[in-house]
Amino acid sequence: MQRIGVFVCHCGTNIAGTVNVEAVSDALRKEPGVVFSTNYQYMCSQAGQDIIKNAIAEYKLTGIVVCSCSPRMHEATFRKTAASAGINPYMVEIANIREQCSWVHKDTLTGTEKAIILGRAAIAKVNLNAPLTPGQTPVTKRALVIGGGIAGIQTALDIADAGFPVDIVEKKPTIGGKMAQLDKTFPTLDCAACILTPKMVDVAQNEKIRIFSYSEVTEVHGFVGNFDVTIKKKARYVREDICTGCGACTEKCPQKKIPNEFNLGMDTRRAIYIPFAQAVPKVATIDPDHCNMLKNGKCGVCSKVCTAGAIDYNAKDEFLTEKYGAIVVATGFNPIPMDKFDEFAYSQSKDVITSLEFERLMNAAGPTGGKLLRPSDGEHPHTLVFVQCVGSRCEACAEKGKEYCSKICCMYTAKHAMLTRDKYPDTEVYVFYIDVRTPGKNFDEFYRRAVEEYGVHYIKGMVGKVSPEGNKLKVQASDLIENRQIHIDADLVVLAAAIEPDKSARPLATMLTASMDTNDFFTEAHPKLRPVESPTAGVFLSGACQGPKDIPETVAQAGAAASKVIGLLCKDQLTGNPCVAHPDEMMCSGCSNCEKVCPYGAITYVDKEFRMPDRTTKVRRVAQVNEAVCQGCGCCTVACMSGAMDLKGFKNEQIFAEVDAICR
Amino acid sequence: MTNTKRMKEDILRMSGVNPRKCMKCGKCSGTCPNYDEMEYHPHQFVSMVEEGRLEPLLASKSLYTCLSCMACIERCPRGVEPAKLIEAVRLLKERQKDGNHLTANDIPARIDDDMPQQAIVTAFRKYTK
Numbered sequence: 001m002q003r004i005g006v007f008v009c010h011c012g013t014n015i016a017g018t019v020n021v022e023a024v025s026d027a028l029r030k031e032p033g034v035v036f037s038t039n040y041q042y043m044c045s046q047a048g049q050d051i052i053k054n055a056i057a058e059y060k061l062t063g064i065v066v067c068s069c070s071p072r073m074h075e076a077t078f079r080k081t082a083a084s085a086g087i088n089p090y091m092v093e094i095a096n097i098r099e100q101c102s103w104v105h106k107d108t109l110t111g112t113e114k115a116i117i118l119g120r121a122a123i124a125k126v127n128l129n130a131p132l133t134p135g136q137t138p139v140t141k142r143a144l145v146i147g148g149g150i151a152g153i154q155t156a157l158d159i160a161d162a163g164f165p166v167d168i169v170e171k172k173p174t175i176g177g178k179m180a181q182l183d184k185t186f187p188t189l190d191c192a193a194c195i196l197t198p199k200m201v202d203v204a205q206n207e208k209i210r211i212f213s214y215s216e217v218t219e220v221h222g223f224v225g226n227f228d229v230t231i232k233k234k235a236r237y238v239r240e241d242i243c244t245g246c247g248a249c250t251e252k253c254p255q256k257k258i259p260n261e262f263n264l265g266m267d268t269r270r271a272i273y274i275p276f277a278q279a280v281p282k283v284a285t286i287d288p289d290h291c292n293m294l295k296n297g298k299c300g301v302c303s304k305v306c307t308a309g310a311i312d313y314n315a316k317d318e319f320l321t322e323k324y325g326a327i328v329v330a331t332g333f334n335p336i337p338m339d340k341f342d343e344f345a346y347s348q349s350k351d352v353i354t355s356l357e358f359e360r361l362m363n364a365a366g367p368t369g370g371k372l373l374r375p376s377d378g379e380h381p382h383t384l385v386f387v388q389c390v391g392s393r394c395e396a397c398a399e400k401g402k403e404y405c406s407k408i409c410c411m412y413t414a415k416h417a418m419l420t421r422d423k424y425p426d427t428e429v430y431v432f433y434i435d436v437r438t439p440g441k442n443f444d445e446f447y448r449r450a451v452e453e454y455g456v457h458y459i460k461g462m463v464g465k466v467s468p469e470g471n472k473l474k475v476q477a478s479d480l481i482e483n484r485q486i487h488i489d490a491d492l493v494v495l496a497a498a499i500e501p502d503k504s505a506r507p508l509a510t511m512l513t514a515s516m517d518t519n520d521f522f523t524e525a526h527p528k529l530r531p532v533e534s535p536t537a538g539v540f541l542s543g544a545c546q547g548p549k550d551i552p553e554t555v556a557q558a559g560a561a562a563s564k565v566i567g568l569l570c571k572d573q574l575t576g577n578p579c580v581a582h583p584d585e586m587m588c589s590g591c592s593n594c595e596k597v598c599p600y601g602a603i604t605y606v607d608k609e610f611r612m613p614d615r616t617t618k619v620r621r622v623a624q625v626n627e628a629v630c631q632g633c634g635c636c637t638v639a640c641m642s643g644a645m646d647l648k649g650f651k652n653e654q655i656f657a658e659v660d661a662i663c664r
Numbered sequence: 665m666t667n668t669k670r671m672k673e674d675i676l677r678m679s680g681v682n683p684r685k686c687m688k689c690g691k692c693s694g695t696c697p698n699y700d701e702m703e704y705h706p707h708q709f710v711s712m713v714e715e716g717r718l719e720p721l722l723a724s725k726s727l728y729t730c731l732s733c734m735a736c737i738e739r740c741p742r743g744v745e746p747a748k749l750i751e752a753v754r755l756l757k758e759r760q761k762d763g764n765h766l767t768a769n770d771i772p773a774r775i776d777d778d779m780p781q782q783a784i785v786t787a788f789r790k791y792t793k
Contacts, residue, residue, distance in 0.1 A: 343695065343739055389741070393687060396743030434689040464695025464739060478694035480707065485699040 002063040002091075002127050005036040005055045006119065009043035009068035011098055016041075018102040018111040024067060027116045031123045035059050044074050049081045056085040063091045063126035067119045069098040088131030090578065090649055095122040117662055124661035128654045132578035137628045139225040140325040141569050144169065146217055146508065147330035149177020150551060151543025151558045153199050155328050158562030160208035164569045167322065168203065169212045169231055171504065174279035176200055177332055181262065181356060183363040185551055186415040187446035193278065193365070200280040213281055216504070218319070220327070220511040221601060223629055224538030225574045227324045235315040237286035237294065238272070242310040245282030249302035249311070250274055258290050260367075263360045266375060267367035272302045276365060284310075326538050326565040327512065329522055330558070331505045333544040335497035336391050340400045344390065344495055349468040350376040352493045355409065358416055362423075372424060374492055377471065381491030384420060385475050386413050386431040387463045391498035393434070402498045404519060407548035409496035410437045414450045416494065421454040430457045430488060432477055440550070459486070466493050499548055513599065514539045522546050532561040540564050579649035580630035581637065583623040585610075587644035590621035594636035594645050602629035603636060668716050671756060675713055679752035683714035685742045692736035692746045702726040706736045706746035713749055727754045 008025045010016035021039040029037035036059045040048050043066055055061060064087065066078050071094040079089035097115040105111040143159050145152045148170030156166045168175060179185075180200075182192035203209050212231055219230035253270035260269040262276055271290040274282060284302075292299035293313055303311035335356050338346040346352045351374050353361070364370035374381050388409055394401025410433070417429045436458070438444040450456045461478035468474075475488040501520045509516045514534040515523040522541050525533040532541055542561040543554040568574075583594075585608065595603045606624050609617050623636075623645065636645045637652065646652055676682070692706035699705060704712065704726045712721055721727070727750065736746040766788055775784065 389689070393689075394741040395685070396741055401741060432694075434687060460690070462689040462691035462694045464691055464693070464735070476694060478690035478692075478699075478705070478707070480688065480690040480693070483705070483708075485693065485696070485705075 002033045002129070003035045003059060003061050004031075004033045004063040004065060004123055004126055005052070005059060005061040006031075006034055006038070006065045006067065006123065007043050007048075007052055007055075008037070008039035008097075008115075008119070009048070009066065010039065010041045011069060011102075012041065015068070015098050015102040015115075018105050018108055019097060019115045020108055020112040021115075023112050024097070024115045024119060028065075028067075028119045028123065031120055033063070033127050034123060036061065043068050044077055049077075052078070052081050053085040056082070056087055061087065063087075063093075063129060065093050065095060065119060065122045065126055067095040067097045067115060067122070070094075070096050070100075088133075090132040091126065091129050093122040093126045093129070095119045120661045120664070121658040124657040125654045128651065128657055129649070132648055134578040135576045135627050136573040137223075137225055137576055139569060139571055139574055140227070140323045141165070142167070142322075142324050143326045143328060143565050143569065144217075144227070144229055144322070144324040145328045145330055145542075147177070147332055147502075147543070147545070148172075148175030148203075148211065148213065149330060149332045149543065150179040150196060150199075151332065151545075151554045152177070152328070152330035153196075153203055154555050154558035155330060155540075155542045155562045155565070156209050157199065157202060157206065158559050159328075159565050159569075160206050162562075162566040162569075163208070164566065165208045165210075167210045167212060167231075167324075169215050169217055171214070171216050172275070173214045173236065173273075173283070173285040174275045174281070175203065175211060175213060176276075176278075176280065178356075179551060180276065180278075181264075181359060181363075183359045183366075184415060184419060186411045187440070187442045189415070189419075197278040200278065204280045211281060213283075214285060217508060217511065219321075222323075223600065223631065225325045225568070225571075226628070227327055227538065228321055229324055229327070230319055230321045233318040233320065235288070235317050236283070237288070237291070237311065237313055237315045238284045239310045239312055239315075240281060240283050242308050243283040243306075244308050244310075245274060245279075245284070246307075247274060247284070248305045248307070249284055252301050252305045254299065254301060255290050255292060258287065263367045264354075264357045266357060266360060286311075326540060326568050328540045328542050328561050328565060329505075329508065329512070329514065329534070329545050330542040330561075331502045331508060331545040333499040333548070334502055336402065336500050338390065338495055338497055341390060341495075343465050344387065344463070344493065345466045345468055345473070346495065349466075349473060349493075350374075351381075351468075351473055351491065352466060352495065354495050354497045355412055355416065356497070358494045359412075362416070362419060372420065379471075379491070380424070382427055383488060383490045384417075384427055384429045384492045384494065385463065385466075385473075385477075385488055385490040386417060386429070386494045386496065388413055388431065388433045388496045389462075389498075390495040392496075394498070402500060402519060404498075404548070405437065406496075406498045407437070408499070408550045410435075411440070411443055411446070411550065413494075413496050414438075414447045414456075417456040418446075418450040418454050421450075421456060428457070429454075430459060430490075432459050432461055432463050434460075434462060440552070461486075463493075466490075499544065501545055505545055512536060512539050532557055532564055538568065576628060577632055579632040579647060580627045581625045581632070581634075581645055582648050583625060583640075584644045584646065585622045587642050588620075588622040589642045589644070590623070591641060593639040593641060594623055597635045597639045598630075599633065599635065600629050600631055602626045602631075668718055671718050672713060672716050675718075675749065675752045675756055678755055679745070679748040681710075681745050681749045681752070683710045683744065683749065686710045686714070686744045687742055689741065691739050691741060692744075695735045695739045697733060697735065698729055698731050701729040703729075706730075706750070709750050709753065710744055710746050713753070718753070721753050722757050726750070727757060730754075 025039040083089045095118040221228040255271035259265035360366040391401035392406040463477040465476045473490045540561040
């Protein structure tokens with residue numbers, strides 16, 4: 001029989017406000033096995049932990065039940081307390097009487113009754129607990145960064161700086177991401193390329209960093225410290241090791257009319273191309289959907305002009321499997337499609353553009369060489385209308401917009417408006433806003449400069465309709481402060497499109513068993529206290545894949561994720577979770593059900609010799625669990641027909657004892 | 665319960681609109697094709713109903729100048745549906761006791777040859793108690 005101590009926490013008024021803690025500790029004192037029961041204001045405080053330690057010594061406790069908050073919050077705290085007082089940490093059970101009781105009940109009677117029942121269940125379980133010892137696993141000292149935008153670049157540089165090798169997997173032909181497409185960056189207005197491209201070069205030159213560009217992650221196996229990742233290197237039909245990036249092929253290729261993704265389709269590229277001048281790696285790529293040679297074998301111009309002999313039309317996708325200790329997700333974002341917002345006429349007029357397209361129009365390396373010209377007729381626009389929150393904060397139609405605020409639009413719109421007025425003082429610039437959100441260092445000052453110094457017209461209200469008429473765009477909008485409807489004949493309309501996570505994020509999350517929210521942003525382990533870690537051990541988050549973010553925040557998060565990775569890779573051994581599956585070989589029928597359901601591939605079957613009662617031996621096929629790989633999810637225990645599989649720390653008899661205690 | 669409070673509840677129940685969802689962006693009024701003819705604009709209907717300022721709305725001609733084109737419903741990013749709210753205020757006004765806007769005797773004088781009979785019946789139903 002265990003000697004159990006029960007410790008009921010008030011959590012200030014969080015629990016004590018709805019639960020009569022005195023009554024709970026009195027009632028639980030009468031439970032079988034309980035030799036001590038008390039309550040205290042804050043069990044997690046130093047004084048609270050001392051109460052537990054003293055009780056362990058005084059009453060020779062062998063098991064602990066803490067009735068407090070969720071085990072996600074303080075289970076580790078109390079396990080440490082127990083360990084320091086000489087009890088096995090797995091002899092501690094938490095009864096969650098806060099999240100699952102006091103916070104959801106308003107009535108003290110019901111709250112108290114339920115708290116007692118939850119405590120009773122935990123006591124019933126501890127009565128059957130056995131001490132557990134976690135195993136140790138080695139750590140592969142190499143990190144994988146998925147995504148080569150500013151988030152991935154910064155994370156990789158910081159990890160490499162600590163001396164660990166890093167691989168970047170980028171699905172596009174070059175790293176750089178969205179930041180490479182930007183013109184200037186708020187609020188300092190330094191040129192994006194000037195601050196990004198040196199970092200790209202650093203990545204290329206860093207001996208610790210390998211870049212897998214034009215590549216994708218296709219499979220992930222393993223667990224924290226020991227991931228096996230399969231990377232698909234898409235055939236680029238140009239040998240990366242030989243190509244010098246001279247660009248001769250990209251000038252001679254006869255296929256000229258392919259929309260250039262880098263300039264968002266506002267100009268064209270060839271079938272063999274280098275995305276932009278500062279691309280890393282600076283290597284040409286053949287677009288197999290448009291190359292004549294690959295489609296019908298008639299051309300071969302690029303291979304003739306290539307003096308290095310780098311063209312290889314027979315290239316195939318390559319798959320390679322690498323080992324990593326940690327994985328950082330940095331898959332970034334995209335603006336949402338605008339074609340469903342009929343009222344803004346995006347699909348009808350070339351002169352209605354998105355903000356990212358506007359960045360390219362203003363960029364010296366963009367389709368117009370940095371001159372602000374209307375995409376339809378190449379004329380200089382005089383009246384510009386910026387519409388904010390297009391698709392952001394849009395709850396009504398999930399198939400069109402996003403419910404959340406995209407966070408970066410207020411600032412980049414202020415930047416666009418300011419730059420337009422600065423470069424072209426002959427323009428009139430209107431910004432329609434719902435709210436101007438500028439929380440950030442020097443952000444509000446920046447927005448006010450746009451209004452006060454540059455004379456941008458900020459109008460509180462939303463554009464209802466844009467209709468192309470002749471070479472003008474008729475904009476109809478409301479001005480809520482003056483309570484009137486406005487009509488503007490605009491030359492260019494710029495839509496601040498909402499941003500969404502990259503489409504590759506969802507399948508990647510499945511591969512990583514990392515959780516996502518309903519918007520496909522990766523969920524962090526704790527929204528405040530563990531913002532750069534995924535709840536899946538060994539998977540870290542960097543940049544906009546976790547939520548909308550501007551560049552300073554992304555870089556900060558990238559550094560934070562890198563420091564978490566470094567903290568992990570520094571360790572030689574990781575302490576595992578001892579709550580793993582364990583088969584009773586005498587009961588195992590060798591059916592393979594558990595092997596099929598195991599999401600981690602932790603179960604294998606072996607032929608084992610058993611001694612029979614009549615002293616003969618018999619070879620039987622039985623399940624075996626790799627305790628280093630098992631994550632303790634419990635799928636196998638459910639699938640096992642003969643009841644041979646059990647989870648340490650969550651044995652079937654413990655769960656039944658809990659249920660019995662609840663139903664008593 | 666005060667009269668205004670009851671009327672507000674009636675409007676919300678009839679329309680099924682929750683004005684608290686409004687984030688005051690003004691897209692409804694930006695989109696309204698009959699804006700200039702309306703004394704109170706769609707966004708004002710939403711906020712005035714929420715605040716319980718119903719008397720000015722009930723007395724306003726805006727109730728009848730709304731075209732019920734539903735553009736505001738289509739484009740509201742929060743799904744507030746202002747036109748349904750306006751319709752509910754209109755119904756509340758018409759359903760008030762002794763508030764006939766047409767009597768049977770008024771009809772003959774208003775009939776012109778081009779008006780379909782259906783329209784006359786509809787108007788009679790709509791504007792009388």
